[in-house]
Amino acid sequence: MGEKPVDATQELLVLGVGNVLGSFVSAMPITASFSRSGVNNASGVKSPGAGIFASLLCICALVRSMEAV
Numbered sequence: 479m480g481e482k483p484v485d486a487t488q489e490l491l492v493l494g495v496g497n498v499l500g501s502f503v504s505a506m507p508i509t510a511s512f513s514r515s516g517v518n519n520a521s522g523v524k525s526p527g528a529g530i531f532a533s534l535l536c537i538c539a540l541v542r543s544m545e546a547v
Contacts, residue, residue, distance in 0.1 A: 489515060
């Protein structure tokens with residue numbers, strides 16, 4: 479993967495367009511991608527595997543919290 483800087487304006491524009499187009503087909507709104515991209519960029523993450531790791535961590539947290547209920 480190249481060393482391209484993260485363009486916040488482009489990312490917000492794409493998220494907005496995705497939400498507008500998704501509203502025509504009753505899709506769920508796109509959220510949290512922008513903050514996750516910013517954290518990954520600031521942390522120096524180079525692999526798309528970071529998204530998989532974050533998803534697994536979130537699932538583990540949800541499972542753990544559901545056990546407490």
